[in-house]
Amino acid sequence: MQLIEPLYEPLPRGEFVNFTVRTTEYDKLVVKSGELEIELENDGNGLFTGEVYIMGTEILLLISYPRYYSKIANYSTILSPKVDVEPTYPTRYSAPSNVLYSPLLNTLKIGKSYEFKIKCKKCEKLAVLDDTYRNLTKNGDIFTGTVNITGKNSDVKILDMTNNSKKPFYKYKISY
Numbered sequence: 001m002q003l004i005e006p007l008y009e010p011l012p013r014g015e016f017v018n019f020t021v022r023t024t025e026y027d028k029l030v031v032k033s034g035e036l037e038i039e040l041e042n043d044g045n046g047l048f049t050g051e052v053y054i055m056g057t058e059i060l061l062l063i064s065y066p067r068y069y070s071k072i073a074n075y076s077t078i079l080s081p082k083v084d085v086e087p088t089y090p091t092r093y094s095a096p097s098n099v100l101y102s103p104l105l106n107t108l109k110i111g112k113s114y115e116f117k118i119k120c121k122k123c124e125k126l127a128v129l130d131d132t133y134r135n136l137t138k139n140g141d142i143f144t145g146t147v148n149i150t151g152k153n154s155d156v157k158i159l160d161m162t163n164n165s166k167k168p169f170y171k172y173k174i175s176y
Helices: none
Strands: 002-005 011-013 016-022 029-033 036-039 047-053 058-064 069-079 099-102 107-109 113-119 126-129 133-135 137-139 142-148 155-160 167-175
Touching (some): 029 069, 036 047
Parallel strands (some): 107 167
Antiparallel strands (some): 002 016, 029 036, 099 113, 126 133, 126 155, 137 142
């Protein structure tokens, strides 16, 4: 087994880190970050890759067996200078191919603007709902847009508007 990246620790909490491992010994590798378990993608030739959001105090690289995990490596973490609170991963709407990149804080402040960035392979249209629906711009499977939070509702929602549905993708709290 060859661990390609990350080679050094501590890993910055509140940021995404790329993991790359080369091995033909195992079929499935998982990274455990806080309570989140991310299965690394296997290219079929022994290269496992994945982007992992770092949270908690220890990150584990695990071999996944049908009923248990076995630890291969672990990393310590430090709070990133980019965040001012202990990061928690947002609740996601569906498949692992959906990633909320920003904003990652659970609470948005009224009167502030936020740059939304979301990856969703199955979504055709995403919108942010505060007082009105604001469609995010789609570029491939990445949706982006800047939204000024007015606070007219009790929360801010990201909705999957594919096929004129309104499925929740993520919900933020608001504060003053």
